[in-house]
Amino acid sequence: MKARLLAAVCAPFALLxxxxxxxxxxxxxxxxxxxxxxxxxxxxxxxxxxxxxxxNKAVFxxxxxxxxxxxxxxxxxxxxxxRPNRVQTAVETAYTLMRDNIxxxxxxxxxxxxxxxxxxxxxxxxxxxxxLGYLPLPTNTEEKVNIFGAHIPSLALYAATANISIPLALTxxxxxxxxxxxxRAKGPIGYLKSWVPAGVEGPARIPIFLIEVISHxxxxxxxxxxxxxxxxxxxxxxxxxxxxxxxxxxxAIAGSVVLGLLTGTLAVAFFLFEVGLVATLQAFxxxxxxxxxxxxxxxxxx
Amino acid sequence: xxTLVPFAAADAGNFLxxxxxxxxxxxxxxxxxxxxxxxxxxxxxxxxxxxxxxxxIEESIDAATRTREEAERLLAEYRQRxxxxxxxxxxxxxxxxxxxxxxxxxxxxxAKRKREELLEQTRRDIEAETxxxxxxxxxxxxxxxxxxxxxxxxxxxxxxxxRRLVEEALSELDFTALSGTERSN
Numbered sequence: 263m264k265a266r267l268l269a270a271v272c273a274p275f276a277l278l279x280x281x282x283x284x285x286x287x288x289x290x291x292x293x294x295x296x297x298x299x300x301x302x303x304x305x306x307x308x309x310x311x312x313x314x315x316x317x318n319k320a321v322f323x324x325x326x327x328x329x330x331x332x333x334x335x336x337x338x339x340x341x342x343x344x345r346p347n348r349v350q351t352a353v354e355t356a357y358t359l360m361r362d363n364i365x366x367x368x369x370x371x372x373x374x375x376x377x378x379x380x381x382x383x384x385x386x387x388x389x390x391x392x393x394l395g396y397l398p399l400p401t402n403t404e405e406k407v408n409i410f411g412a413h414i415p416s417l418a419l420y421a422a423t424a425n426i427s428i429p430l431a432l433t434x435x436x437x438x439x440x441x442x443x444x445x446r447a448k449g450p451i452g453y454l455k456s457w458v459p460a461g462v463e464g465p466a467r468i469p470i471f472l473i474e475v476i477s478h479x480x481x482x483x484x485x486x487x488x489x490x491x492x493x494x495x496x497x498x499x500x501x502x503x504x505x506x507x508x509x510x511x512x513x514a515i516a517g518s519v520v521l522g523l524l525t526g527t528l529a530v531a532f533f534l535f536e537v538g539l540v541a542t543l544q545a546f547x548x549x550x551x552x553x554x555x556x557x558x559x560x561x562x563x564x
Numbered sequence: 565x566x567t568l569v570p571f572a573a574a575d576a577g578n579f580l581x582x583x584x585x586x587x588x589x590x591x592x593x594x595x596x597x598x599x600x601x602x603x604x605x606x607x608x609x610x611x612x613x614x615x616x617x618x619x620x621i622e623e624s625i626d627a628a629t630r631t632r633e634e635a636e637r638l639l640a641e642y643r644q645r646x647x648x649x650x651x652x653x654x655x656x657x658x659x660x661x662x663x664x665x666x667x668x669x670x671x672x673x674x675a676k677r678k679r680e681e682l683l684e685q686t687r688r689d690i691e692a693e694t695x696x697x698x699x700x701x702x703x704x705x706x707x708x709x710x711x712x713x714x715x716x717x718x719x720x721x722x723x724x725x726x727r728r729l730v731e732e733a734l735s736e737l738d739f740t741a742l743s744g745t746e747r748s749n
Contacts, residue, residue, distance in 0.1 A: 342613035
């Protein structure tokens with residue numbers, strides 16, 4: 263049994279070595295568009311006042327994220343025990359991390375208490391969204407699977423955060439929040455003045471101020487693109503490694519099997535890497551930067 | 565070949581980076597709904613449970629500290645008491661030893677005194693006895709002399725003269741040799 267398995271695995275390699283030119287004959291699949299995995303086709307068309315509010319895959323993921331976040335957290339919160347089980351311990355660890363490190367570490371006590379729900383929701387929302395993104399769900403409406411006559415959308419990976427609109431909207435909320443908080447703490451003029459670092463005097467303040475203005479707008483891009491690009495890149499890697507590349511290059515059978523085995527192994531590695539690290543890390547970074555921006559807006563000088 | 569770099573084609577993949585207002589509105593709705601629900605139903609309960617446990621832990625630690633301090637205090641007290649008791653015991657033993665010594669000495673001294681008294685008494689008795697014996701010898705010698713004189717002279721002196729003569733004669737004799745010999749014993 264083992265010998266046969268070994269032979270089956272080795273055969274494509276042998277074929278590849280016997281006839282490399284034939285096995286690696288490139289015949290690019292012009293009909294395959296991997297980016298379409300991320301295209302948003304309206305499932306239910308809704309248009310209000312010229313704004314397209316159609317329900318599509320991304321909206322579905324957003325609503326799913328919100329639902330998962332609320333149900334999970336409320337469920338755990340309602341059955342908090344003095345002697346926690348593993349899930350409760352994990353949630354408590356996350357809660358403590360959000361309260362003491364992310365918010366508490368970047369703001370004073372009163373402000374941290376006021377902003378904790380916002381920052382914690384950001385963290386959890388992004389985390390759940392990222393994690394749901396690695397769960398294969400029947401959302402690929404382009405490719406249907408015929409099961410006993412029912413056309414079920416095929417399983418696909420998608421993440422709401424892999425779409426620029428979602429991180430950008432969250433970033434806008436953060437951006438507006440920290441400016442409002444800064445203005446509330448120092449007044450409009452005082453807040454703008456505080457952009458110039460302490461110690462800069464005279465006419466040098468004008469270019470420095472302009473640079474600071476630019477940096478505030480760059481934050482809009484950096485905060486949103488960091489999250490979006492990380493999640494999109496992760497999904498693309500998994501997509502390509504998990505068969506996309508084989509389909510796209512459309513090699514002869516032996517080459518396809520070898521390529522499939524190699525990229526399939528990598529796909530598992532990338533998947534574990536994304537689920538185990540990137541999903542949580544990006545949520546953490548987004549929440550931490552939000553806290554830093556909020557804390558910086560009210561700080562004496564930054 | 566253009567599909568090898570799918571995102572280079574302007575119309576192929578630019579929807580990935582084109583923000584959609586509708587999607588953003590959906591997101592804001594979902595996000596703020598989540599924020600509202602978590603803030604109302606999740607965070608307070610979790611925070612409260614954590615604070616409660618924190619308080620419980622702090623109280624336990626405080627209680628443990630108090631108990632340990634109490635135990636240490638008790639231990640120190642018992643140690644001190646033990647030391648005191650030991651000191652007292654030593655003192656009692658020492659006192660008993662001293663008392664024993666004193667008693668022994670006193671007993672010895674009393675016995676010595678008693679012996680000396682007895683010796684003294686004996687000496688005094690002997691002396692008295694000696695004196696009495698000498699006295700008796702004197703009387704005896706006097707009587708014998710009177711009797712002898714009567715036989716020799718056939719003449720009887722008055723009792724009174726007789727005695728006076730003998731006494732005079734005896735006083736010339738020295739009996740100190742007798743008592744002296746006795747004393748030297």
